[in-house]
Amino acid sequence: MKVLGICIFLIMIWLILDFSLGRKQHLSRVSKRETPFLHSNFEIFTNGKELIHDYFNSLRQAKKQIHVLFYIVKNDAISKEFLTILKEKALEGIEVRLLLDRLGCLKVKQAVVKELRQAGVQVAFSAPVKLPFLFYSAQVRNHRKISVIDENIGYLGGFNIGKEYIDAGPPKLRPWRDYHVKISGEGVNELQKEFLLDWQHATSEDVFLSWPGPVGMAVNWEAAAELTFPLGCRMGASRHQFIATEANQLEKQFIELIRMAEKEIIIGTPYFIPSREILDELLAALKRGVRLLVVVPYYADHPLVQEASYRFFRRLLREGAVVYQYKNGFYHAKTFVVDDKVCDVGTANFDKRSLYLNKEINCYIYDSVFITRLKAVLEKDIQDSERLSLETLEKPNLLRTVKEATAYCLSYFL
Incomplete structure (x- = not known):
């Protein structure tokens, strides 16, 4: 028993040192990446079947190039169809790059990767678990979902590739509610650039040939910001910008948004x-x-995440906040609306993983017409929700109390 106690103590010390030193190294290497203000057109999807139908059609119609980054691709029927499309396009001679998060896409087997590469698909994995900080690197995931097709259509949002996203998952998670945007206009240039920056980081391939310095050097973000691509994209109607974050950058961005608010803040997460x-x-x-x-x-959809939110909701409800719990399936949308000034649709959750660990990318749209459309979507979701009361959270419940205490200790990793 004594030996077991010593082993547990040593493991805890290792985890703490691994995480703290890994985080220190991570913070020392990141720099802020935000695009200039751009103008694009946006179409919003909230249903996975509709999105996948449109997305797969765009992939099948590609004539020149497909660049895709996902956090999750699985080994189910819809994932196999997706990967088959990429193989078919590569066999047609189209440039296909597929970037997958190392842990989020564990179900993509090596045999499948081999088939993709034999067909001509360039496959790479982002955010590997590696020494010397095994535990910390396992926590830092590339949570971005980016697709750029023929350099003039982009997709970004909360959907991944898997059966649950098209309402074929567990019954309590059906239908799956999420927000994903299809983009056309000059913003596609910058979305392409963000993908290629992640690709270079994962592969050390010098995708920006005009950059000074040898392959493998730290990314010159200033030089990258000056690069443009001859995409021929016209300006769209909505003013916006993309902001890619990791480490502690998203927290600062959200704080800036909150401080902008004069009348109303709406958060969907x-x-x-x-x-x-x-x-x-x-x-x-x-x-x-x-x-x-x-x-x-x-x-x-995960243990303890709901209980982790209750301690925050109690404080906010006491000050007059309104909280709705979506009941028509599972709510996976990620949005942040401030007055009629700006709305955020992207990949980041309102949690500590996205705030402090994950690689995320959000699109901040400064267009009252689009914001009105998004608010109409949110209003529909509120109609399908139940309002959470302070009385409900303050009723004695021993099991919930234990779960809340556990969630508080693990909140960084939920």
Whole structure:
């Protein structure tokens, strides 16, 4: 028993040192990446079947180039269809690059990767688990979902590739509700650039031949920002920008958005686990008269994530916030709306993983017409939700209390 206790103690010390030193190294290497203001057209999808139908059609119609990054691709029927399309396009002579998160796509077998490469698909894996910080590197995932087709169509949002995203998963997660945008216009140039930056980081391939310095050097973000591609994309109607984040960058971005608010903040997220600084900013916004509305799932897809949110909801509800739990399936959307000034549709959840660990990319749209469209979507989701009351959260419940305590200790990793 004594030996077991010593082993557990040593493992805990290793985990703490691994995580803290890995994080220190990560913070020392990141730099902020945000695009200039752009103008594009946006189509929003909230249903996985509709998105996949449109997306697969765009892939099949590709004439020149397909660049794809996903956090999750599985080994089910819809994933096999997706990978088959990529193989077929590569066999036609089209350039196909497929970038997959190393852990999120564990179900993509090596035999499948071999088949893809034999067909001509360039396959790479992002965010591998590696020494010397095994535990920390396992936590930092590339959570981005980017597709660029023929250099003039882009896709970005919360959907991955798997049967649950097209309403074929567990019954309690059906239908799957998410937000994903299809982009045309000059923003596609910058989305392409973000993909290629991630590709270069994963492969050390010098995809930007005009950059100074040998392959493998640290990315010259200033030089990258000056690069343009001859894509022939015309300007669209909506002013926007992309901001790619990792480490602690997203927290600062969300704080800036909260401080902008004068009338209303709407947050849609599957996981509500904010940092202390963000919680303080939300409370300050409520005290200055800003209306705060949060939409989260009624049914959880992971253990403890729901209980992790309750301690924050109690404080916000006491100050007048309104929280809705979506009941018509599973709510996986990621959005942040401030007044009629700006809305965010992207890949980042409102949790500590996205705030402090994951690689994310969000699209901030400064267009009242699009914001009105998004608010109509949110209003529909609110109609399919149940309002969470403070009384419900304050009723004595021993099991929930134990879960909340456990979730608090593990909140960084949920």
